[in-house]
């Protein structure tokens with residue numbers, strides 16, 4: 027099984043894609059969730075305990091099921107974005123993109139010239155895509171998606187400028203950090219009214235720019251609401267939250 031070359035097109039044209047969200051350090055977790063009916067799997071290196079070596083093992087486990095693997099990199103670690111793309115991820119999600127310069131650096135590390143300055147060495151991606159080197163080079167910018175996370179007041183204020191950066195395929199909204207920013211640090215309310223207004227605005231600006239809009243959902247029910255709004259991709263909960271929910275449900279049933 028090879029990486030899915032239709033992922034960027036499917037994001038643009040089809041029903042909203044739903045992704046798993048993995049932070050646990052064992053790559054097998056991503057392999058297990060990939061076999062559930064998610065459309066893709068995100069490996070969270072920003073807040074998860076999964077590291078570079080484990081992501082490199084997780085990618086082929088996800089691709090083996092015919093699904094795209096994406097990675098969320100740590101804040102400002104743009105060089106790692108190139109390394110994950112070299113290993114075969116189909117998308118990069120970069121947190122805290124607060125300036126046009128941040129967005130330019132992200133695009134620079136994720137897209138080959140003339141759009142960016144990604145350096146050659148896509149050895150994992152070559153075997154997982156089945157493409158010859160020259161073919162991969164000519165197609166790679168369109169085979170992978172680069173998401174800039176919008177999760178601060180600064181980012182919201184310049185969302186049009188971030189969307190306009192060549193090589194930025196779309197935005198990914200972080201509703202928890204956005205709620206902290208919008209409340210001036212007073213609270214965490216990812217489904218509150220202020221966040222709702224902000225995410226509606228960002229979604230409409232992404233659509234106006236003909237770019238992608240993705241978002242994180244705290245639960246399946248919340249993911250359904252966000253998918254109905256028209257987001258192209260919605261990430262649901264996390265491996266840990268699903269493990270805990272499954273344990274709670276089993277114990278509640280056992281003790282009923």
Ligand code: 3PY
Nearest residue numbers: 200201202203204242
């Ligand atoms: C946020 O909600 O801030 C995120 O980064 C999604 O996990």
Ligand code: MG
Nearest residue numbers: 121177200203
């Ligand atoms: Mg965040």
